[in-house]
Amino acid sequence: MPDPTLLWDGLFWPLLRLTFFISVGLMVGNFIESLHWTRGVAKLAEPLIRTARLKDISGASFSLAFFSGVAANTMLAEAYEKGDLTRRELIFSNLFNSLPTYFLHLPTVFFITAPFIAEAAFHYVGLTAFAALLRTAFIVLLGRFMLPPLPEGCVVCLLDDEPSSESKFRKALRKTWQRFKKRLPKIMYITTPIYTAFFLLKQLGAMDMLEAFMAEHVSLLSWLEPQALGIVAFHMVGEFTAGLAAAGALINDGGLTAQQIVLALLVGNVLSSPMRAMRHQFPYYAGIFPAGMALRLIVFNQSLRVISVALVATGYALLF
16 A cells, blocks of 8 residues: 555645646736736837747747746647647747746745855856846747748737726736636646656656666766766756755865856756656646647757756856
């Protein structure tokens, strides 16, 4: 009989937490969308969207992604289902949203990182932010050449008209609740079984075997200090905070410089991201997009992310 504590800690509690954060993200995102707070962001982003030849719905999703990644992806998924976006446009739009999605989580990342590695946190967070900017610039450039020209549109128009102040909040709440009831069951219907499947794979040892294999084959990382490899390994086989804890211990002991710590964390970021994305991101993506498209989006996202972080890490190692 399965251990009840294991089931609670490993499956039920994480699922409840995931459901809670997805629910909060949907509620907040839909509410902000209904209140039209995204209109200001959309106006600022419109020149960039036009340069990338993305459709207005992509720009509206980009604006919404600063507040809720779930709501932004849901907007794209609905447009794709209606035929308003082609497969290529959906992929480009989703990749384009990596910048606001990063900034959505940036405060959390920084305030988790800073207590462990002090001023090195500014380097690490700054470099990962720069990598996000590089990804966005690349997508804009690629879209300019790979997407067809579009007629003049209106990004902010897709965020609905501004309601009268008298009924603004009441209408926003009603619309938020209606969208929430429609979207959440659909997302969780797919997310729950996929998350459960990954839990079972982990209990059978499949995930640990794969992560251990990746952690052991680090011959390409011989340029790192031996102590730094420990940070990379902890980063890969544990959560992000495990690598930070190891980094904090080493930086406090004076065993590694701030640059070596940052490089080790960046390498751990690159190597751990694909597996972590499959374990944590795929279940919720599959609840929003068709399964095949969800997998395709994650592969493109992670490939671009790995390349951008690797480039930034290489530049940091050579120039500093």
